[in-house]
Amino acid sequence: MRPDSRSPDQLRPVSLETGFVSQAEGSVLVRCGKTRVLCNATLDKDVPRWLKGQGRGWVTAEYSLLPRSTNTRVDRERKGASGRTQEIQRLIGRSLRAATDLTAMGERQIIVDCDVIEADGGTRTAAITGGFVALSLALEKLKAESGIQKQLLKGWLAAVSVGVSDGVPVLDLCYEEDSKAGTDMNVVAFDADHLVEVQGTAEHGAYSRKELDALLDLALGGIASLIEVQKAALGGKLA
Secondary structure, three states, rough: OOOOOOOOOOOOEEEEEOOOOOOOOOOEEEOOOOEEEEEEEEOOOOOHHOOOOOOOOOEEEEEEEEEOOOOOOOOOOOOOOHHHHHHHHHHHHHHHHEEOHHHEEOOOOOOOOEEEOOOOOOOHHHHHHHHHHHHHHHHHHHHHOOOOOOOOOOEEEEEEEEEOOOOOOHHHHHHHOOOOOOOEEEEEEEEEOOEEEEEEEEEOOOOOOOHHHHHHHHHHHHHHHHHHHHHHHHOOOOO
């Protein structure tokens, strides 16, 4: 029995509240069980210096754990992002760029800030799932302001965690499961059938090809369900 009595292939309750911050071009509060992440997308009408003159845009992300988002206070990273934080925000940025037509954007940048309000496992995957919706909202505003007619997102993108807990493959791990999982994996997929990134680690020993396939099948099923939640939040419309 899982800590919250879910079946192995069951997601935690998921919600995406759009417009949570009125001043951001795109804003979403994503809830996955007890995990809550605020994702705000900001449109910057400029690009990084190394992209100037190339005629394409950029999407990047920042991630942070807010103090008391965990069971002990997390210090603010005033002296720069830690290695863990950098790795997570690079993952979020890579994932969101994979779903975006950067050339069609023109020379503009969107920054997606993902701030974890409460962490109970799966914060990076929740950030990607919610960040994608915030990105779509910001791109929709960009299209309206600039007259871009082309669709700027290539399809739907979401992410979920999977792992082996007590010898059983399970979907969407909470912290209690994640902290003791024999295998821990984060999966990002495009349109629920094209993998963008797979981060998988055997915490104790190793896992077989058969177990890997089972975990990927479980993850893609969960991502398909998450995409349905995204579609409901965006009225089925992509920017």
